[in-house]
Amino acid sequence: MHRTQRHLKLALVLLLAGLSGCSRISTDPGTQTVLIDKPWFFGHGGVQDSAQEPGSGWYWWSTSGIVVPVVPIKIDERFDDLITAGDNIPVDFNSYLQLQIKDPVAIIKKYGERWYDNNLKEQYRTIVRNEAKQYTLNQLLSDSQSVQKLESSILAATSKLVKDNGLPVAVLDINLGKVLPDGKILDEINETGRQKQRSKSMEAARQAEEQRKEAERARAAADNAYRNEMSLSPEQFIKLEEIKAKKMLYEQCHKGCTVIVSDGATPLVVGR
Structure with a gap:
C-alpha cells in the first residue's frame, strides 16, 4: 500500500515537473499558429511541419508560435507626389492590396514573419508607380474605365510577381483610393468646375430667353396673318x-x- 502511494507521488511529481516546462499556445479563428522549436539542450529546432489550427495546445517552453491569418488580408500602401502623364501633375492616393496566405508553414519557413516587407512590398509599389504614371490627371480623377483598366493591369502584374517568386499567396484584388492632386491645383480644378457650371447656367438662361422671344415672334406673326386674312x-x-x-x-x-x-x-x- 505504501509502495503504491510512493508510486503515485512520484508520478505526480513527474507530471508537475513536466508541466512546469510547458507552455500553452492558443490560436484564434481565422488564423493558424506556425510552431517553432528552439531547444536549448537537445533535439532539433526549426519550424514544425504542421501549424496549430484554431484552439489551444501544450508545448515545451522552448517552442514559440507565429500567428498567421488565413482569411483575406488588406494591405494599404500610400503613394505621394506621383507624376501623371502628359500634364505632369503630382497626385496622392492609396492602393489597397488584398491577399490570402495559402500555406502558413511554407511562408514562415521560407520567407519569415516579415515576408511581405522583404519579398513583395517594394516590387509591388514599383508596379503601381509604373502603371499609374501612364495615365493623365483627368483619367485618374474622373474616367472610371481608365481607373478599372489601371487596377486590372496592377492586379495582373502583381499576380505574376507572386507566382514568379514562389510565394504561397493568392492575390485577390487591388483597388485604388481617391486620387488627389496638390492642394493649389485642386483649388484651381474646383474653380474651373465652378466657372464651367456658371457658363452652363448662363447658356441655359440665354437659350430660354431666345425660346421665349421666338414664341412671341411666332405668336405675333400668327396674329398678323389672321388680321390680314380677316381684312382687319x-x-x-x-x-x-x-x-x-x-x-x-x-x-x-x-x-x-x-x-x-x-x-x-x-x-x-x-x-x-
Whole structure:
C-alpha cells in the first residue's frame, strides 16, 4: 500500500515537473499558429511541419508560435507626389492590396514573419508607380474605365510577381483610393468646375430667353396673318382682341364674380 502511494507521488511529481516546462499556445479563428522549436539542450529546432489550427495546445517552453491569418488580408500602401502623364501633375492616393496566405508553414519557413516587407512590398509599389504614371490627371480623377483598366493591369502584374517568386499567396484584388492632386491645383480644378457650371447656367438662361422671344415672334406673326386674312385694320384687330378678353372674363367669372365693363376702360372684376 505504501509502495503504491510512493508510486503515485512520484508520478505526480513527474507530471508537475513536466508541466512546469510547458507552455500553452492558443490560436484564434481565422488564423493558424506556425510552431517553432528552439531547444536549448537537445533535439532539433526549426519550424514544425504542421501549424496549430484554431484552439489551444501544450508545448515545451522552448517552442514559440507565429500567428498567421488565413482569411483575406488588406494591405494599404500610400503613394505621394506621383507624376501623371502628359500634364505632369503630382497626385496622392492609396492602393489597397488584398491577399490570402495559402500555406502558413511554407511562408514562415521560407520567407519569415516579415515576408511581405522583404519579398513583395517594394516590387509591388514599383508596379503601381509604373502603371499609374501612364495615365493623365483627368483619367485618374474622373474616367472610371481608365481607373478599372489601371487596377486590372496592377492586379495582373502583381499576380505574376507572386507566382514568379514562389510565394504561397493568392492575390485577390487591388483597388485604388481617391486620387488627389496638390492642394493649389485642386483649388484651381474646383474653380474651373465652378466657372464651367456658371457658363452652363448662363447658356441655359440665354437659350430660354431666345425660346421665349421666338414664341412671341411666332405668336405675333400668327396674329398678323389672321388680321390680314380677316381684312382687319390694326385698330379693328385690337378691338376684336379686347372683345375676346372680355368674353373670357365673363366665362371665368360667371358664378364667382361680377364684371363691370365701361367703354374705353379696363374691365373691373368684383367678387361676390
